[in-house]
Amino acid sequence: MNTTQPLSPPPLLQLEHISLSFKAVKAITNISFAVQPGEICALIGPNGAGKSSLLNVINGVYRPDEGAISYNGETFNIMQTHHAAERGITRTFQNIALFKGMSVLDNVLTGRNLHVRSSWLEQVFNLGRAPQEAVRQRKKAEAIIEFLHIQPWRNNVVGNLPYGLQKRVELGRALAAEPKLLLLDEPMAGMNTEEKQEMSRFILATQREFGTTIVLIEHDIGVVMALSDHVVVLDYGKKIGDGKPEEVRQNPQVIAAYLGTQH
Amino acid sequence: MLYREAGQFITHYRADQRLFRLRQDRIGFYLLLASAFVLVPYCGNDYWFSAILIPFLVLSLAGMGLNFLTGYAGQLSLGSAAFMAVGAFSAYNFNLRVEGLPFLLSILLGGVVAGLTGVIFGLPSLKIKGFYVLVSTLAAQFFVQWVFTNFAWFSNDSSSGVITAPPLDVFGLDLSSPAGRYLLTLTIVTALGLLAANIVRSELGRNWMAVRDMDTAAAVIGIAIPKTKLLAFAISSFYLGIAGSLWAFTYLGTVEPHGFDINRSFQILFIIIIGGMGSILGNFLGAAFIVLFPVLMSHIANGLLVGVMDSGHLENFQKIVFGMLIIGFLIKEPNGLASIWQTFTQQLRVWPLRYWSH
Incomplete structure (x- = not known):
């Protein structure tokens, strides 16, 4: 930790205008958001919204067409997997x-x-x-x-x-x-309520005990609202919401695109 | 009931990381070593040394070499015999051309040359995956054999590329008798076998298995994939190279490039399939099977079928039975004899009770 800490610390991870496409298909269009150190940030959105692709961009599995990634004071146009690993970015995968x-x-x-x-x-x-x-x-x-x-x-x-x-x-x-930054791709997919609670406790304990910053993808809105400090909502590769869980919950665009179908 | 861990408490990680955690296993291993080094040379006869024990040990070593690459690191190979040939011919040339080079050092250098050759033919594995790596090793198989057949320099201008064992002189001891050759082979194989057990339990061994099981995840957690794969090729070929030298010098005495043809590569592949991929013990079990099975078959055949079948038919009959056994193995126990042994010992640990718990 810095001794001369500014009032609001700089974000640990900042994505700026990231775009990614596979041939003619645009997976991610111009997405920017920031993750503060020590927070749990949830990426939500319908299937195919580009959530996993975004994680893959962050740790270098995919190369974005445009944009930059700032991480812990360094800026990368393209992150390499081993650079990401060496800098303390690690992840889990959707299909184990x-x-x-x-x-x-x-x-x-x-x-x-x-x-x-x-x-x-x-x-x-x-x-x-x-x-x-x-x-x-x-x-x-x-x-x-x-x-x-x-x-x-x-x-x-x-x-x-x-x-x-x-x-x-x-x-x-x-x-x-x-890790400094832990990326979890659907850590609770396919689990029952009890298992989800258990996993949620482990995720919270990770944040509390190790101070790890966590970006996670999750479909269960109840879990997302309870766990996260910060929610980013994607739809068709675009960002449609970004803020505290309760703010996102109020966002009409988000309700229309995603939450609306759930409630 | 004797095979129990009752009363054996492991209180240090170092004790937990030993090769044999169970006291009974350790005692069994020492007894095995003692009988192999003392009892067998004392009781054995020349037929057993020359026709069974030496090829068994050498093939076990070759199996280890291929197992590193295929069983642990997940890279398919049909070039095992090529790396054995490189080891044997290099050792022969080192011994021939460097005045006073000790025999053991020649073998070691032969292994190093084989290792480097393995790295060269392993380079394509950085770009291609799975069955396609097989093509590169197949190229090694044919290329190496062609080089040793066509360039007489490698066999010191002997006819048809035959090389002959240098004097088996180790630290002033003449080991050219069958018992001596057995002891020499046994010592080298034991040392390299223990080293192999260390390799596969080290970080390198874990990285190999990580690359085998899920290479994307391995890269994401920071494993250097190219280094890991090339080290697998290098160490695998080093072991195969040493095995090739032993095959040429302590088993056969003279060998031509044809002795390291693709059938030999297949034989070694069968050893690790039958013995068990990703197991050190499996190489010994597989090699024992490969060496003993034909002997057993011919004994049975001589007892039962003599007069019923002529010897040509008998040989084909053996091949059929052998092939069927391999197919049977692949279906029934894809993890090989080592896995059968493991299940057996686990059951023995709880016997006469039925259930296994942790």
């Missing part, structure tokens, strides 16, 4: 993208790969920095496993775990990276 053949513990440990200092030769021969580091990384991984209450499954192969647990392990893998 875990390493299915590996154990829960190994998945979480893999999430820490950018924090590993010993070289592969040191590790293979168990020399130099490797032995101590193995224990240190394991402790960090175990802290995450404990935080998400997945200790009983640490040695299980993730491919065999139930869906809800896999979602949690994927969050664990992302948290293991100690």
